[in-house]
Amino acid sequence: MSNMQDIADKAGVSRATVSRVLSDHPSVKAATRKKVLHWVKELGYEPNLIAQSLAGNSTNIIGVIVPEIAYPFFSEIIEAIESQAFYEGYSVIICNTNRSLEKEKNILTGLNKRKVDGIIAVPVSTEFSLNSYRKLNIPVTMITKKVEGFHSIYISHYRGGELMAKHFLSVGFRKIGYIGPVKKSTSAIKFQGLRDYLLANGIELTDVIECDPPANMNATGVSENVKNYILVRGIQSEVLLANDDISACEAISALQMQGISVPHDIAVAGFDNSLLAREMNPKLTSLAQPLEMIGKKAVEVLLDQINYHTQPQMYEMESRVVIRESTVSWNVQQS
């Protein structure tokens, strides 16, 4: 593997000049530049980014921290981040917190030692994680959650709940239920949006099936909860909004097992518009978060922060309802 000195020797110039050529410094005679570039190509020279990082002081690496890489919602964001980062000449180190504060801390010190230029993160907790991030003293952009004091990119879950409510009403539903966390969790906010919008239209939620926020991809609590609810109280609603697509699928499964068919007997909508929503049977109406845009924007905001030290800012992204079989064929059958 050749290094800068080799090029310098061959071209009969100093390393400094080679460096200038490679970084497009203006003050290099055309002839010299040509000579250098010739040997760069001839020797197949590739700069050593480690050395560059040590000498200059940017690694062109950004760290990405998520609770669960394989959760479709996150993996799609990761893909968008990687894509934009690659485009901007950055590499991406991904880290999985597994929702553990301790692991998150380890990850942060790791990234710090690696001298990453910045971090895009879904913090484990908006309460207990933040100090670790602050102490880092490197640019951080938070995603999917609104975090005071940090650049944050997220969608309004409240607005999402409202949009779903609006859709339900427009389809003609009047008895509406909800499945998911009701307090504390970020995702519970969509519950409020849903409820408030309906209340403003004189409608109260018919069923509220409270579930913990999804702990991870394999959590199957929802199905149990729905089943119990059905057995104990029965379901009055014409449509149910589930906290996310997985919950929606779980709910559908539980409903079917109790002999309630979706969307024939009851409609169900999800949240996230993940692969599941697209492929589920019936195909799920779901609130689409602009995941690609979140990822892309996150990189842009982070790079701005890195390069221009911008002040923390909130970016609320627009979401939209993607309408599919799980809520509309019900309507069709009614008409």
Add this chain to the structure above:
Amino acid sequence: MSNMQDIADKAGVSRATVSRVLSDHPSVKAATRKKVLHWVKELGYEPNLIAQSLAGNSTNIIGVIVPEIAYPFFSEIIEAIESQAFYEGYSVIICNTNRSLEKEKNILTGLNKRKVDGIIAVPVSTEFSLNSYRKLNIPVTMITKKVEGFHSIYISHYRGGELMAKHFLSVGFRKIGYIGPVKKSTSAIKFQGLRDYLLANGIELTDVIECDPPANMNATGVSENVKNYILVRGIQSEVLLANDDISACEAISALQMQGISVPHDIAVAGFDNSLLAREMNPKLTSLAQPLEMIGKKAVEVLLDQINYHTQPQMYEMESRVVIRESTVSWNVQQS
């Protein structure tokens, strides 16, 4: 941010000694070690990994190359890789080829310049990618495909096809069909396994719906193909094996639209045992590739290669059929 010299000064020793303490070199007097560690803690010193990399010569970074990060199959492997890598003290840079040979090349030179210690890759092509990997001269472990000349970790698709065939027979199916690529593609091999096993049992495939291998997650060609096939020839089979879970979902959708209900009228099985299989309605019988094990093994094999320069070896992993509603309730109804 303090550096090694700061520690050395405070502790009244040389940088070399500090270095020794930090790397657990045996020949350091206990008292000295204690003194140094005291100041390390006191100053909150954290070694600069960039400098370490430049001086030593390992970055403790491994590159991971996949065709599509957000494809559940890959994202689950990535998660497993990250987990094991983290455990071993390595960071993971992930890269998305998007199935483009050109992007793959760019990624490889990028990782090379970054001096990653090794690469775990799903090559874009087992035909045209390999040279780029070879020229790299750094350890590479291939996953999900058997690639001559490289450490490879994969499951036998052939065996997978056989296992499915066996399952079908045991459930009592005799008319069996297949949906997916028939030639060329890696995944077409499962077709052969299925067919051969059945032939050995005196059974010929009833329907073969040829489809291109899935180009990416959003490809919906399968649904179209199935629909056309139904319209043109009709389906005779009692059960269909789809090339992957997504195809299975697509097929189910197409079947339902033609008034054929799954699993009531026909059974369907998938391949990969992804989230989709678990959540789909009906829940999908699917061939589970041990994704977590593939990821973990990949890291282990790569590290062996890095540390002991092991010779290329093939690791064929065991897969298993996960039986769910989509194939068994059919049987129940028959009995």
Add this chain to the structure above:
DNA sequence: ATGAAAGCGCTAACAA
């Protein structure tokens, strides 16, 4: 327009 030289923060012979 170019070169000389001093680092960036660490590791690892080699000496002592």
Add this chain to the structure above:
DNA sequence: TTGTTAGCGCTTTCAT
């Protein structure tokens, strides 16, 4: 057991 010294490969002032 510890210190000295010479790099690792590059960038970047400061001269010239």
